[in-house]
Amino acid sequence: MAADTPDLTVAEPLIQVEKFNYAYGDNQVLFDVDLNMRSEDVMALIGPSGCGKSTLLRSINRINDLVDSARVVSGKIKIDGVDLYAPDVDVISLRRNVGMVFQKYNPFPRSIFENAVYGLRVAGIKDRHDLEEAAERSLRSAALWDEVKDRLHEVATGLSGGQQQRLCIARAIALQPRILLMDEPCAALDPIATARIEELIHQLRGQYTFVIVTHNMEQAKRIADRTAFFYKGRLIEEDETMNIFNHPRDPQTEAYITGRLT
Amino acid sequence: MNPAPTNENPFAGDSSGIQQRETAARWGLRVGSYIVVIITLAIMLHIFVKGAPVVFQSKWPFVNTQFLTELPATLHVIEDQEGTRIETDVNGADAVKKKLGDNFRSEKTISYSGGGILGPIVGTALLVIVSVGVALFLGVACAIYLSEYAKHGKFLEMVRLAILNLAGVPSVVFGLFGLGAFVLTAPTFVDVPADRSVFSIPLGFTTLSFEGWDTCVLSGGFTLAFVILPVIITASEQCLQAVPQGFRETSMALGATRWQTIRYSVLPFATPGILTSSILGIARAAGETAPIMFTAALAFKDKLPWQKDLPPLPADASIFAHWEQSVSRFLGIFTESVQALPYHIYTLAAKIPQNEYAERAQYGSVFVFLVLVASLAASSVLLRKHLRAKYRW
Numbered sequence: 181m182a183a184d185t186p187d188l189t190v191a192e193p194l195i196q197v198e199k200f201n202y203a204y205g206d207n208q209v210l211f212d213v214d215l216n217m218r219s220e221d222v223m224a225l226i227g228p229s230g231c232g233k234s235t236l237l238r239s240i241n242r243i244n245d246l247v248d249s250a251r252v253v254s255g256k257i258k259i260d261g262v263d264l265y266a267p268d269v270d271v272i273s274l275r276r277n278v279g280m281v282f283q284k285y286n287p288f289p290r291s292i293f294e295n296a297v298y299g300l301r302v303a304g305i306k307d308r309h310d311l312e313e314a315a316e317r318s319l320r321s322a323a324l325w326d327e328v329k330d331r332l333h334e335v336a337t338g339l340s341g342g343q344q345q346r347l348c349i350a351r352a353i354a355l356q357p358r359i360l361l362m363d364e365p366c367a368a369l370d371p372i373a374t375a376r377i378e379e380l381i382h383q384l385r386g387q388y389t390f391v392i393v394t395h396n397m398e399q400a401k402r403i404a405d406r407t408a409f410f411y412k413g414r415l416i417e418e419d420e421t422m423n424i425f426n427h428p429r430d431p432q433t434e435a436y437i438t439g440r441l442t
Numbered sequence: 443m444n445p446a447p448t449n450e451n452p453f454a455g456d457s458s459g460i461q462q463r464e465t466a467a468r469w470g471l472r473v474g475s476y477i478v479v480i481i482t483l484a485i486m487l488h489i490f491v492k493g494a495p496v497v498f499q500s501k502w503p504f505v506n507t508q509f510l511t512e513l514p515a516t517l518h519v520i521e522d523q524e525g526t527r528i529e530t531d532v533n534g535a536d537a538v539k540k541k542l543g544d545n546f547r548s549e550k551t552i553s554y555s556g557g558g559i560l561g562p563i564v565g566t567a568l569l570v571i572v573s574v575g576v577a578l579f580l581g582v583a584c585a586i587y588l589s590e591y592a593k594h595g596k597f598l599e600m601v602r603l604a605i606l607n608l609a610g611v612p613s614v615v616f617g618l619f620g621l622g623a624f625v626l627t628a629p630t631f632v633d634v635p636a637d638r639s640v641f642s643i644p645l646g647f648t649t650l651s652f653e654g655w656d657t658c659v660l661s662g663g664f665t666l667a668f669v670i671l672p673v674i675i676t677a678s679e680q681c682l683q684a685v686p687q688g689f690r691e692t693s694m695a696l697g698a699t700r701w702q703t704i705r706y707s708v709l710p711f712a713t714p715g716i717l718t719s720s721i722l723g724i725a726r727a728a729g730e731t732a733p734i735m736f737t738a739a740l741a742f743k744d745k746l747p748w749q750k751d752l753p754p755l756p757a758d759a760s761i762f763a764h765w766e767q768s769v770s771r772f773l774g775i776f777t778e779s780v781q782a783l784p785y786h787i788y789t790l791a792a793k794i795p796q797n798e799y800a801e802r803a804q805y806g807s808v809f810v811f812l813v814l815v816a817s818l819a820a821s822s823v824l825l826r827k828h829l830r831a832k833y834r835w
Contacts, residue, residue, distance in 0.1 A: 243695050248593045276697040286688040288707055299696035302706070348692070355697060 192261070194219040194389055195240065195359065200255035202235055202244075208253060209235050211413045217406075219358075222381065222390040224404035224421065226397060228441065231410040233393050237361050240264070240391065241278040242271050259359070276303065279352030279388075283364040285345035287336035292319075292328050295336045295347055299355040314354050322350035323380050342373025346380065353388070360384075362392040366399065378403050397437055401425055409433045411441070486812075493809025496802050509558040509806055513744060514786065517556030517799055521547045529799075531556050553794045554742060554786070555803040559810060564746055565659070565780030566728050566814075569738060572663025572776065573670060573727040578720055580667065581674030585716075588675075589682040590690075590704055609672035614732040620665030621736040626654040628661070657779045659747065662738020669733050670723040677719025681712040714829040721822040725815050731784040739785040741793060747778040783811045 193216035202210040210232045217223045225233040238244040239257060242264060256263045264274060276299070287295045294301075296315040305311060315332070319325040324346045328339070336347055345365060352360060362381075366374040381390060381403050394400050400407050401421060408418040409430075417430045428434040435441035455461060499506050518535040520528045522545045530538050539546050584601075592598045627640050632651045635642040639653035655661045685708050693703040731739075748771060755763055790804045 241695060243691055246691060246694065272697050272699060275695055280692075280695040282688060282692060282695075284688060286686065286692055288689060288692070289711070298693070298698075298706075302693070302696065302698040302702045351692075351696065 193217055194259060195391070196256075196258040196261075197236070198256045198258065200236070200239070200257060201253035202232075202239060203251055203253050204247065205249040209413050210239075212255070213410075213415045215408055215415055215418060217389065217391060219389055220386050221405045222385060222392065222403055224400035224407045225391065225393045225410060226395070226400050226407060226436070227410035227416075228436065229395075232413040233408075233410045234363055236410070237363055237391060237393050238280075240359070240361055241275050241280050243275070243280060245271065276355050277357050278359045278361060279355060279357035280361040281345070281348050281352055281363070281365050283367045285341060285348050285368060287339075287344050287347050287351070289335060289337050291333045292336045292339070292347060293332040296350050296354055298351055303355070318350040318354035319347075321353055321384065322346045323376070323383065324350055340373070342369050342376055345369060345373070345377060349377075349380065353384070358389060360388045360390050362390065364393050364395060367395065374399070397425070409436060411436070489805065489808050489812060492801075492805035493812075496806030497809055506806075510563070510810070511560055512558035513561045513746070514554045514559060514742065514781070514803075515557035515744075516554070517552040519550045519552065519799065521549075523547050529556070552797065552799045554790060555794070555799045559783070559786060559803075559807050561743055561746060561781040562783040562786040562807065563810065563814070565739065565782040566784070566811075568659045568747065568775065568780060569662050569666060569734060569782055570724055570728050572659055573666035574720055574724055576664055576667035577670045577674050577723055577727075578716075581671050582678050582716060584671075584675050585678035585682060586704060586709075589679050590700065590708065605672050605675055608668070609676075612732075613669055613730050614735075616665055616669050617733040617736050619668070620661055620733055624655055624661035624664050625657055625737055627652050628655050628664075630655060655777065657736070657738055657740070659738055659776045659778060659780055662734040662780075662782075663776075665733045665737045666727045666730060669730055670726050673726060674716075674719055674723050677722065678712070678716045681715030681719065682708060684715065685711045714826040717822055717829070718826050721819045724818050724822075728811075728815055728818075729784055731782075731788055734782055734785060738779060739782045740779050741781075741785070741789045743779065743781050747775040747780055748772075750774055750778070783807060783814075787811070 195215075195217040197213050197215040197217075200210055200213040201208060213232075213236060215236075225237060227233050235244065239252075240259075244250045252265050256265065258264065259274075259278070262269065288298065293312075293315055296318055297305075297311045300311060300314055305314075316325060316329075319328060324343060327343060328347075336344065339347060345368075349360075349365075366377050369377065378399065381392075384390075390403075392400075392404065404421045406418065407421040407424040409416045409424060409428075409432075411432050417424065417428060417433045419429075424433065425437055428437060432441060497506055497509060498504055515531050518530050518532060518538075520530065520535065520538050520542070522528070522542050524545075525547075528538055535549065539549070584605075588598065588601060592601070626638070629650055629652050631648045632653070633648065635649055635651035636653045639651045642649050642651035642653075644650075689707045689711070690703055693707040694700070698706070750771065752767060752771060755767060787804060787807050790800055790807065794800055
């Protein structure tokens with residue numbers, strides 16, 4: 181599924197955001213964002229509500245195209261050097277390579293199995309055996325297989341919240357994307373379910389490149405290799421997670437992580 | 443119980459009349475609601491009391507099967523010297539008169555009031571099938587486009603305005619539109635164009651002639667479809683909007699195209715609501731009189747739409763010929779004019795002299811009509827419940 185990558189020996193970043201300006205109608209929400217994300221890293225995007233971090237995330241798989249008024253003002257987002265907003269980019273194949281998990285766990289009100297293979301089905305895979313294999317593989321990866329293997333054909337909305345969110349992760353990785361975008365994946369979960377998701381991210385680290393939006397700074401500290409802090413549509417600071425939290429260079433970053441900036 | 447004589451009580455309320463106004467407002471609103479309920483009950487009770495005796499009877503099978511299985515006919519009422527009245531149809535009248543002999547006093551004929559109402563029931567069913575089919579296809583297509591594809595802007599506002607206006611058009615205007623558009627000018631394939639053809643395009647083996655479909659089920663069904671279209675579009679769009687946006691985003695994020703998303707993750711969850719909206723459409727389409735007056739309905743017809751004289755096939759006719767005749771018989775149903783329940787009621791109530799027999803036929807028809815519409819609605823509600831249970835979020 182993943183596009184073949186010539187060589188990763190060069191420290192070329194996987195995702196490059198270049199002078200990215202983004203707006204909803206006349207309301208600009210991202211200003212000159214420059215950000216590089218390395219392959220197989222876990223990148224956390226933090227910042228107060230409305231700072232544009234979710235918009236940036238949703239621009240990486242172009243799911244924000246669904247919003248009528250959304251538009252790129254200027255700048256580029258590149259994956260492997262390919263500009264995602266170039267006219268010859270097919271959003272469908274882009275989204276197959278860039279999976280996404282949403283804030284509110286929202287499996288379709290269909291069976292667990294149908295949820296797990298949804299992406300493959302719409303990609304035209306019909307063979308029952310292939311689908312079953314893929315479902316098992318992705319559910320195992322999402323650490324859900326043991327809990328649901330006996331009730332694959334029960335409706336997914338009957339699972340607990342944490343299980344539903346792990347099913348959403350399984351559904352996204354069934355397509356074996358290179359990048360997984362997560363928009364506050366634990367915001368609607370209790371602490372135990374949150375811990376399981378974080379554990380899962382640790383297990384999957386290295387197989388996928390994670391970009392995670394989070395409001396929970398402890399979570400960013402626990403899971404992220406690098407952290408980027410956004411404020412009012414601008415990227416304020418981006419560094420190793422430990423540097424951001426221990427030695428922030430920018431006073432705004434410091435104010436935010438110490439809870440004085442909201 | 444025992445109010446303090448002092449003015450110490452801080453909760454005593456004041457005398458500014460707020461309490462009285464509150465009470466008056468509550469009772470005013472309550473009385474309004476009671477009036478609505480009473481009127482509804484009065485209508486139902488009236489129809490039931492007058493109509494049920496026509497449809498039901500005290501002897502087995504308790505239902506007046508004649509009323510439901512026969513075509514409308516002229517009723518002959520023959521009175522003898524003692525004043526006893528005998529009801530019969532045109533074929534039985536002579537025999538009765540002969541039997542009575544000198545005992546015969548008078549004979550009255552009442553149009554359309556004898557027999558049953560099978561013709562109008564069948565006609566209304568056909569009109570509803572055609573109109574709801576056409577309106578659901580067009581309406582759901584339009585609603586999907588508006589809700590899922592169209593971008594906010596001038597065009598969308600224009601379409602919405604058009605739908606709103608369509609909903610406000612009086613139904614008799616639809617009737618005239620149907621007469622002009624479907625009865626007189628709709629395109630049809632013919633061998634030789636009629637004189638009234640607006641224009642015709644020769645296609646070699648046949649001719650596409652804009653000469654209309656004549657008064658028939660198809661013309662009436664299409665006209666009714668436009669009457670119920672606004673209801674269906676508006677309701678379908680609301681149902682589509684009610685499907686969580688998250689389903690669309692998730693589906694698209696998993697690499698589905700827009701149509702796949704609609705097909706697998708939006709439409710299935712909107713279908714129960716769309717079906718409910720089509721109930722309203724069915725009830726409306728079945729009940730409209732004006733749109734079918736010029737386009738489909740006849741006051742009287744002594745044949746069902748499929749009772750048509752086709753040339754008999756030769757004994758050695760091939761299976762193919764039989765099949766072809768069956769198909770043309772089936773398609774012929776839709777090119778026949780029909781009787782329809784609302785128009786039949788109108789005819790009975792306004793076009794013939796009123797007497798007890800005409801009234802009996804009227805109320806019987808109205809009763810059957812209400813029962814039919816109510817059972818259609820009930821079956822749609824059941825279907826929706828079944829689908830709701832299947833797809834929940």
